[in-house]
Amino acid sequence: MNWNFKPIASICCLGLILATACTSDPNSPGVEYMPDMYRSPAVEAYIDYDHIEKSSVRKPVAGTIPFMTDSALRYNVMPYIYPNTPEGYEMAGANLHSPIATTAQSLEEGKVLYNKFCTHCHGEKGLADGATVTAGGFPPPPAYNGAQLKTLPEGKMFHTITYGKGQMGSHASQLTKLERWKIIQYVKVLQNDGKSPFDAAATTTASTGDSTQAKL
Numbered sequence: 001m002n003w004n005f006k007p008i009a010s011i012c013c014l015g016l017i018l019a020t021a022c023t024s025d026p027n028s029p030g031v032e033y034m035p036d037m038y039r040s041p042a043v044e045a046y047i048d049y050d051h052i053e054k055s056s057v058r059k060p061v062a063g064t065i066p067f068m069t070d071s072a073l074r075y076n077v078m079p080y081i082y083p084n085t086p087e088g089y090e091m092a093g094a095n096l097h098s099p100i101a102t103t104a105q106s107l108e109e110g111k112v113l114y115n116k117f118c119t120h121c122h123g124e125k126g127l128a129d130g131a132t133v134t135a136g137g138f139p140p141p142p143a144y145n146g147a148q149l150k151t152l153p154e155g156k157m158f159h160t161i162t163y164g165k166g167q168m169g170s171h172a173s174q175l176t177k178l179e180r181w182k183i184i185q186y187v188k189v190l191q192n193d194g195k196s197p198f199d200a201a202a203t204t205t206a207s208t209g210d211s212t213q214a215k216l
Helices: 005-021 071-076 086-095 104-117 154-163 177-191 197-215
Strands: none
Touching: 071 177, 086 154, 104 177, 154 177
């Protein structure tokens, strides 16, 4: 049987033309075959569409722990186990201690973070004379070197930064656990009237060096 392909080809071409031309929108390309393969659906991030199949960002399951390759920093992503209760506050004060060593660098980083997040209420030197107190008229928090906070355990400080306490709100969403501990290191300096243990070490080293130089 001999087939004449010209009429068949003509009919196919005409069909394609009609299929792609059936639209009243001059900007439309007409009928498209599997458009999602080359044209991604526009979905805005961080929008809750109330439809799971359309959600572009989902909250992690409760209790999810992010993966951490550095085992020394895994505490930074572990859940905080003390509840936001008076009992949890006391337990944190008795049992919770900083997992990081105090160094000159960590103290300096803690000072930078403190100046960004804490001075507006607690003041530059922890004397409760920040701008929200002196200019805003808000009640001052206790001074760090005062009777109420001078001996406050670091665990209670961490608990307060995590959950908030009194007029102070939670800072858990702004500061990682590591950053909170660095701030606490600097607050302990302010509890000691601004005297850093590294200042004393530097003074001792300088005195020793002067004595050695004198002997030489």
